[in-house]
Amino acid sequence: MEEAQITSPGTSVSNPKVLIMMADYGHDPTETAVPYTTFKNANYAISFATETGRPPRCDKKLLEGFTQKLFGASKEVISMYRKMALSEEMRHPLSWSAPDFTLDSFDLVLFPGGHDKGVRQIIDSPIVHRLVADYFPQTRRPSKKVIAAVCHGVMVLSESKDAEGKSVIRDCNTTALPAKFEQAAYWSTRAVLGDYYKTYGHGSANVEESVKKVLADPSQFKASLNPGAFTVEDEQYNYISAWYPGDAEMFADEIIKLFESFHRII
Template sequence: MASTTPKVIFLMADYGHDPTETAVPYAAFKDAGFDVSFATEVGKAPECDKKMLEGWTQKLLGANQATLNLYKEMSSASSFTSPISWSTPNFTLSPYNLVFLPGGHEKGVRQVIDSPVIQSQLAAYFPQTLKTSKSAKAVAAICHGVLGLSEAKGPDGKSVLYDVTTTALPGTMEQGIFWATRAVLGDYYKTYGAGSESVEAAVRGRMREPETQYKSSLSGSPFVVADEKYNYLSGRFPPDAQLLAEKAIELVREIVK
């Protein structure tokens, strides 16, 4: 009997996601034979953060050449150029085995993080990733994608991450790069503007016991956290993208029969 082809969807803003956190997982999922879809608010083809793709900011802070090649390949795919609209009345995450939330610090990503539609969809989907439900559904998020997930709240008003183990962009790293580049780039590295709380602080603030549930590492080596109760994986920043994708592929293959 033929196995089911896993279905993955990337939830994206029109502009601003990090190219490494998007293109690297996309390539991994395609190589694994997964059916990959993208969704933006009105079905507009997304664009990743140009500062991470070109100019001196790319060379010093952004995507490497291998990722630029992967981004070029991804941006020519029909699923990317003609994404699904997540604002249509009949949009649902139900058909997908994996919901992937890429990150990115450019202010445009607030379109998806702050969307009531996305928050509602994630609030309905995430509980189905409970391992005991055996529903063949999973979520993976990286960097600001974790922040977007933390904003999804259930009927009790609590975040879906309230009792979940996760990582996200470390506050120390976020503040460090912000201050290191502020003279030239202003508040570019602060998605909600200078003075706003860090991604780490925002995510921890949604948790029941952040001291034990929030996991982090300041190492440059890949670091991915897997929750024990839910089919949920999280990463911190671009260097984690490949490992996160690999672990997501393993997880999805385990739950999709």
């Protein structure tokens, strides 16, 4: 019996090809480095992509200074981040604005989140919206392609519309940063950090509100009374979403479990 392989339509690969889509600056280091490290340890083939191919940098408020100590990345995550930042794949990302760029060759496309206003570069990008609108239907089961997003990363999907102007996740079960978490973080830090925790500025809609409004029914937005790690896997599409940095390990593990379910004996 030969070794079980993870495969996706039209491919015969042992290790999934992963693309982490990022803005130039501002993503949460935990939501980026933890999945990256998990996939690297699983021998997945990882690439990054930014708008013009410049190496991305995560939010420095979460990596250094008093803000890191108060609510930023742990020392373990900072170590993961530094190793990731030195990797060839992060130092030499692809360009998602290149004329010939496509998501089609990837088995997993992942969108980390982040509060810094820099992440609006990817959330608001018409180019990314078009790429996602092309890719997302390819994840419909029984496909073996996967798309995943955490926190503000879900807004990239919610803002990506099909030819009829409907969000690609309109019919999906999903989660994202809960309004109660976003509001608590915003009001508890506003005196020191201003509107840092409101990516679109004071008075703008919460992430939860932004996502719910594009769904066919608000009940598709899933939450939990348990403050622990939380992820949602859709039933129609290979789509996994998560709340916030505290979910990063579980988020990555659930993605790996999904790929493991695609194993077939050759």
